[in-house]
Amino acid sequence: MNEASPADHGPLSFEATLAKSFFLRDVPTLRAGVATLAPPVMFSRLTNDRSQPGRSLAPGSEEAFIFQVPLIANPDPDIRYSGKPTARSTDAGKPGWCCLLDLRDGPTRRLDKPFDxxxxxxxxxxxDEFVYQKGRRRIHGLVQQGFGEWDPVLFRFSQTLxxxxxxxxxxxSLLVDALAIAFCEHVVARYGASVPSGPVHRPGLAPWQMQRIVDFFEANLNGNPSILxxxxxxDLSASYFAEAFKQTTGISPHQWLLRRRIEHAKSQLRGTDASLAAIAADCGFFDQSHFSxxxxxxxxxxxxxxxxxxxSR
Structure with missing residues (x-):
């Protein structure tokens, strides 16, 4: 009898699908919505400290791209498109050398050496939505000059993740969203397959918009709002809003929210006998240690x- 397919038990999650493709136990992943009508940007870590024969499973074809950023030396990952070897830099498996992969062509890699x-x-x-929000020309995909390219920005970005x-x-969520917007800015500028027009200088938020944000933050101090x-x-796009907010306040939404939470916490520290753990929870911190x-x-x-x-006395 044939084994049951994953479809017999419902669709796999993104993390479960990645874990299955690379024969891993788990794949921690962060999601960030930077475009209202498009899939989220996703950051994952694939770690395998044991050698195993064979290759990863080819992902389903889609109009999307991934950057594979080695954290440790992984000589000759032998990346293949639709089963065919690719011409690549001899440095492609070194830390800091990022490989751009097109998911329309079913990329796979060897698994018989440890990787991270x-x-x-x-x-x-x-x-498409990101560059439209920025007032730039449409970018027809992402390209690398050679297969595997030294990119210290993405390497440091990956280490931060x-x-x-x-x-x-x-x-x-606001921190992850800010990282995703910075990622989009970098890859569009460096790898975009057309020359973008000059940046559009956006005005700051109007007073009514800023008041809405203040009211929203005050009502959701213990929540985890996203940039969307x-x-x-x-009534703005995510990237437009993030730029306008920083121009208005001088700081990012994530930093602004943290400062509002600290001010709220100060009022409780000054005027109540609530425990630090209770204040941390009420002000939206993950725990007392994070609050401190x-x-x-x-x-x-x-x-x-x-x-x-x-x-208070």
């Missing part, structure tokens, strides 16, 4: 010490 890669996914629909991917459930949630309050780290970074002392010095 960050996988950065972006769809053509996301690229590693500790975040280790605890994805504790990450603020905020942009929808102003952010408080020290922004205020310069621990919440307990600040309370002692500023307690």
């Amino acid at each position: 890669n960050v996988r950065l996914y972006i769809s053509q629909r996301t690229i 590693v500790p975040i991917l280790e605890r994805p459930g504790e990450v603020n 949630d905020l942009a929808s309050q102003c 780290r952010v408080f020290v970074r922004l205020v310069g002392c621990r919440p307990k010490d600040w309370r002692l010095r500023n307690r």
